[in-house]
Amino acid sequence: MKRVKTVNELTEFRQQVRQWLEQNCPVSMRGAAALDEIYRGGSRETFSSDEAKLWFERMLDKGWTAPGWPKQYGGAGLSDPQVKVLKQEMKRLGCRAPLEAGQGLAMLGPALLEFGTEQQKLEHLPRIARGEVRWCQGYSEPGAGSDLANVQCRAKDMGDHFLINGTKIWTSNADVADWIFCLVRTDPDAGKQEGISFLLVDMAQPGVSVKPIELISGDSDFCQVFLDDVRAEKHNLIGEINQGWTVGKRLLQHERTLMSEIGDLSMGAASDLPECARLYIGLENGKLAESQLRMRVAQSEMNSQVLQLAQRKAFEEAKSGRVNPAATSFFKYYATEQQSVRYELMLALMGERALGWEHKRMDVSSFEDQELSVTRNWAFSKALTIAGGSSEIQLNVIAKRVLGLPDRTEGANKS
Ligand SMILES: Cc1cc2nc3c(=O)[nH]c(=O)nc-3n(C[C@H](O)[C@H](O)[C@H](O)COP(=O)(O)OP(=O)(O)OC[C@H]3O[C@@H](n4cnc5c(N)ncnc54)[C@H](O)[C@@H]3O)c2cc1C
Structure with missing residues (x-):
C-alpha cells in the first residue's frame, strides 16, 4: 500500500x-x-x-x-x-x-490494476497512459441493460483462444476505439452471473463491425457492435474463467465514480447558478427578484455543498479503508441527478435566451456560450442519469448494499 x-x-x-x-x-x-x-x-x-x-x-x-x-x-x-x-x-x-479520463484511463485501468496479471498490466496499462490505445465498453446488449447479467454474447473456448459471437449496444465511441472490453457468456448452462467472463478484444480484426446510432441531437456518441467469429487470445481473459462478473462489477464502481465526477456540480457554467440568476433575473433589495426561483437556486446550492462535503467525508474514510464500495452508487446517483436539476434550473432562469442549439456541450467559457449550448447540456444531463446504470438501479444498490434493506427486485442486476 x-x-x-x-x-x-x-x-x-x-x-x-x-x-x-x-x-x-x-x-x-x-x-x-x-x-x-x-x-x-x-x-x-x-x-x-x-x-x-x-x-x-x-x-x-x-x-x-x-x-x-x-x-x-x-x-x-x-x-x-x-x-x-x-x-x-x-x-x-x-x-x-x-x-x-475515459473508458481506458478511468475504468479499465483501475480494474486491471486489481485483477490483471503482471503481464496483462505491463501490456495494456502503459499504452493507455501514453494515449496509444482507445478503449470502449462492451457491456450492454439489446436484452441486457439494467439486467446486465443477462448478457448473451457467447465466447466459445477454442483451446488457445475464444471465439466470440453476439452483439453489444450503446457502446460509446466504438467507432473510434481500438480495443473493447466485454462481458461475455462462457458457460451458458451456469447460473446467470456464474457463466460470465471478462475479455479484452482487439477491434482491428475481421468479424468486428460497428454501426453508429444517431441521437436526437444529430450526434452519434454511441454505436452497436457486431461480433461474428471474433477472436480473443486466452491471455486476454481478465480474472478467472466464468468469474468475470466480479471484475465487471468492480469496473462499474469505477465507472460510477467517473460519472459522478462528470456530473460534478463544479463543471461548466452550471456551477455558477447564483451568477446566472443575477444576470438573467436581476436583484430587488439585494435579493433575487423572483422568490420561487430564489428558493430553487438556494436549494440547489445547498445540495451541491452537501454533495461536496459527503465526497470529502468518503475520501477521508477511504484513507482508513472504511468506505463501502457500493457508496459509489450514491455519488453517481446524486451528482448526475443534481446536474440534471441544475440544467433544468438554468433553462428556467435563461428563459427564451436558452433556445440556442449551435454549440456542442461543455463549450461553456461564458454565459453567451452557455445560451447556445445549455439545451444540449440539459438533454445530455439526462443521459448521464442512465449511462453506467440508471438512477433507479443506483437506488436499488443503495437500498440493498448501503442501507441493507431486503431485496425485492428481480432481474435488475446492473448492481
Ligand atoms: C450516454 C450513454 C452512454 C452509454 N455508454 C455505454 C457503453 O459505452 N457501454 C455499454 O455497455 N453501455 C452503455 N450505455 C448503456 C447503459 O448502461 C444502459 O442504457 C443502462 O444500463 C440502462 O439499460 P437499458 O438502456 O437497457 O434500459 P432498461 O434496462 O431497459 O431500463 C428501462 C427503464 O427501466 C428501469 N428499470 C429497469 N430495471 C429496473 C429495476 N429492477 N428497478 C427499477 N427500475 C428499473 C430503468 O431505470 C430505466 O428507466 C450507455 C448509455 C447512455 C445513456
Whole structure:
C-alpha cells in the first residue's frame, strides 16, 4: 500500500506542483475546452494544436496522465492525497486534462490494476497512459441493460483462444476505439452471473463491425457492435474463467465514480447558478427578484455543498479503508441527478435566451456560450442519469448494499 503523506510533505508537494504547472501549462491549455479540443488518445486521434501536444507530452513525462498508477505501468506512483492535490492545483489554474479520463484511463485501468496479471498490466496499462490505445465498453446488449447479467454474447473456448459471437449496444465511441472490453457468456448452462467472463478484444480484426446510432441531437456518441467469429487470445481473459462478473462489477464502481465526477456540480457554467440568476433575473433589495426561483437556486446550492462535503467525508474514510464500495452508487446517483436539476434550473432562469442549439456541450467559457449550448447540456444531463446504470438501479444498490434493506427486485442486476 502506498504510504500516505504527512501534512508537511503534502504542503511541499503542493508548492512544487503549483510551480511546475505555472511554468509548464501553456496558457492556451487553461480554461474550458471545446469538445473538439479534448485529447482522447487512440490510433485515430490527433491533437487539436501544437500546444495541446506539448502539454500532453510534458504531463506524460511526469507520469501525470495516470498519476496514481505505479511507475512501471506508465504512472507516477502518487498516493491518493497527492493525486487529489494535483487535481486541485490543476483546477485552481484551470489546466485542461492532457488526456481524457475515459473508458481506458478511468475504468479499465483501475480494474486491471486489481485483477490483471503482471503481464496483462505491463501490456495494456502503459499504452493507455501514453494515449496509444482507445478503449470502449462492451457491456450492454439489446436484452441486457439494467439486467446486465443477462448478457448473451457467447465466447466459445477454442483451446488457445475464444471465439466470440453476439452483439453489444450503446457502446460509446466504438467507432473510434481500438480495443473493447466485454462481458461475455462462457458457460451458458451456469447460473446467470456464474457463466460470465471478462475479455479484452482487439477491434482491428475481421468479424468486428460497428454501426453508429444517431441521437436526437444529430450526434452519434454511441454505436452497436457486431461480433461474428471474433477472436480473443486466452491471455486476454481478465480474472478467472466464468468469474468475470466480479471484475465487471468492480469496473462499474469505477465507472460510477467517473460519472459522478462528470456530473460534478463544479463543471461548466452550471456551477455558477447564483451568477446566472443575477444576470438573467436581476436583484430587488439585494435579493433575487423572483422568490420561487430564489428558493430553487438556494436549494440547489445547498445540495451541491452537501454533495461536496459527503465526497470529502468518503475520501477521508477511504484513507482508513472504511468506505463501502457500493457508496459509489450514491455519488453517481446524486451528482448526475443534481446536474440534471441544475440544467433544468438554468433553462428556467435563461428563459427564451436558452433556445440556442449551435454549440456542442461543455463549450461553456461564458454565459453567451452557455445560451447556445445549455439545451444540449440539459438533454445530455439526462443521459448521464442512465449511462453506467440508471438512477433507479443506483437506488436499488443503495437500498440493498448501503442501507441493507431486503431485496425485492428481480432481474435488475446492473448492481
Ligand atoms: C450516454 C450513454 C452512454 C452509454 N455508454 C455505454 C457503453 O459505452 N457501454 C455499454 O455497455 N453501455 C452503455 N450505455 C448503456 C447503459 O448502461 C444502459 O442504457 C443502462 O444500463 C440502462 O439499460 P437499458 O438502456 O437497457 O434500459 P432498461 O434496462 O431497459 O431500463 C428501462 C427503464 O427501466 C428501469 N428499470 C429497469 N430495471 C429496473 C429495476 N429492477 N428497478 C427499477 N427500475 C428499473 C430503468 O431505470 C430505466 O428507466 C450507455 C448509455 C447512455 C445513456
